[in-house]
Amino acid sequence: MKKIHYLSILVATAFSMKNLHAQDSTAIFKPKTVLVEEMVGNKRQFLQFMVNKVFVEKKKIGLLSISSYAADYKDNLGHNEFQNTTLIYHHLYKGISINSGASFTSVEGLKNFVGLQYMYQSNTLSLIYMPSYYFINSNKISNFGLIEYRPAINENWSVYSRLQLHYNHNLENGNHYRSYAYSRLGLTYKYFSFGLAHNFDRYGANKNVKNNYGVFLKLTL
Template sequence: MLFAQAPEPPIPIEIMPSSDQLYFQMVVKKQFAPTSQFNFFTVTTFTANYQNDMRKSSVLIPAQIQYEFGKKGFGVMAGGEMNSVIGFYPVFGPLHTYASKEFLAVTVATFYVNQEQDFKLFGLYEYKPVLSEKWTLYTRLQFIYNQSIREGDHNRSYLYLRAGLKKGPMIFGIGANLDQFGPDKQYRDSFGLFVRWELR
């Protein structure tokens, strides 16, 4: 007897232009094989200042190999991460993922193998209730908090909010990006309209 396999999650790509910068995000989660408990995961983001001011631009590229225990969503990951604040370092840590038709919840705790003993908490939470046969409400809360355990200094944090509508693979709406950088928590915000497409 053949059993239907769960469909692969889409690869969402998103852009949000604002008055002074362009934000881009791509999320990839792919199993190594249909029945494998190993998968590759990344949430790649960049913010590009229109004047190419590198002090106001940022890049964050994690690359993780994840292993999930059973079907409860708990697991561990190891890999590397590159960001424009602290550079590149190996990483490892625990994780939890929950996905249904209406909800998505991803939480990853990351320990950096570096002298500062950096730690990052990442969360991505979506709520997508169906409104009609063709339309779905789309909301998302996404955050990171990165801090040096050894020094006690703040490295990087953000809170990104989205609210919009989904029709087929396309999502559009309004967004807010609230960022803090460095030990002094230098604050920058950005507001605009976003467009997201789910690649299959």
């Protein structure tokens, strides 16, 4: 549980970077994001696809879907990974929403969850934080956090940085189940971001580690 507390502290620290309580962030900036990123690393390739869109603005209902694929350079399908989380959220107040959805992985299959969500987006800062409880065919809690910081250099260029975190805890046996920390640092030119990338993945109660260093290219629409 300490890991969950650490992640919560990290996200709370990120909140202090901006005055997020002045106005309703969802009313200022309607999420309309499509993101595609490919990472070529020293151990394996990684592809991530993300869609975030409010599609019934009067009711403040949105769709968030995050998919990722990872495969090593050896012809071994057993080492390939697929993860997808798709949810519907309803905005309540100042970027806070309730959500419900399903997650699918190549190891566990399909599992349903409910949770809360905090979302903030501006020209330079994006933040998503989601604590969730998995209640069907599973008994787990998870924390997901994503922080992007993009300070402008000039009209077309900006610095790009991202930290994406996930921690999944098995309540039945009290063990770590799955976690990762993905970091990016580079530049953005208009819709394209590129630079250095690091993926740190851990699996199971023994926390087996996969480290992957490389470069990334991301398109944001």
